[in-house]
């Protein structure tokens with residue numbers, strides 16, 4: 089079963105609790121985009137917001153850290169109630185140490201690769217993570233166009249997972265909507281992050297259904 093993870097980056101921040109409630113019956117994770125204005129040009133959410141939305145839902149909070157030196161903030165996001173914390177390989181000088189740190193905090197660790205980063209950059213860490221997030225846009229903003237060249241990396245991650253019996257889920261993030269979701273699922277994506285394709289529609293159930301219908305023939 090393919091999982092859906094709505095990104096609250098495209099939600100109405102003046103009523104985040106209502107926004108989360110509007111999707112939770114149809115989805116599997118709540119995706120939280122944390123940006124620091126350094127690793128990416130945008131500034132968004134910190135641990136205080138994660139703490140505030142934690143009691144709103146029982147769904148796992150999938151926290152995507154787009155920040156430099158994430159080791160400085162992992163304990164705060166863990167204490168705030170993150171269930172998964174993913175860090176960019178491009179933002180970590182000591183990736184293995186950060187992944188260990190996340191697990192030590194009792195949280196599932198994930199690693200993220202940007203569109204221009206090859207799978208080979210994270211091969212040594214694949215046995216240690218619960219999630220691999222393939223960015224299908226350059227991180228920083230919602231509502232961007234899907235980058236097709238990322239599909240071969242999803243296929244490679246599926247191949248490596250089958251070959252070595254790794255436990256990670258393959259997640260994709262950026263530009264995922266009805267017209268791009270099937271290609272992701274066919275390539276091996278198991279978790280689809282979608283922000284604008286869900287929150288830019290008044291009827292969230294119908295928006296999620298439209299995405300699911302686009303690939304259900306292939307799963």
Ligand SMILES: O=C(CO)[C@H](O)[C@H](O)COP(=O)(O)O
Nearest residue numbers: 227228230231262263283284
């Ligand atoms: O990490 C992200 C951006 O850096 C977001 O999760 C992603 O962009 C979701 O937005 P959309 O589905 O509208 O592309």
Ligand SMILES: [Fe+2]
Nearest residue numbers: 095121152261
């Ligand atoms: Fe994200």
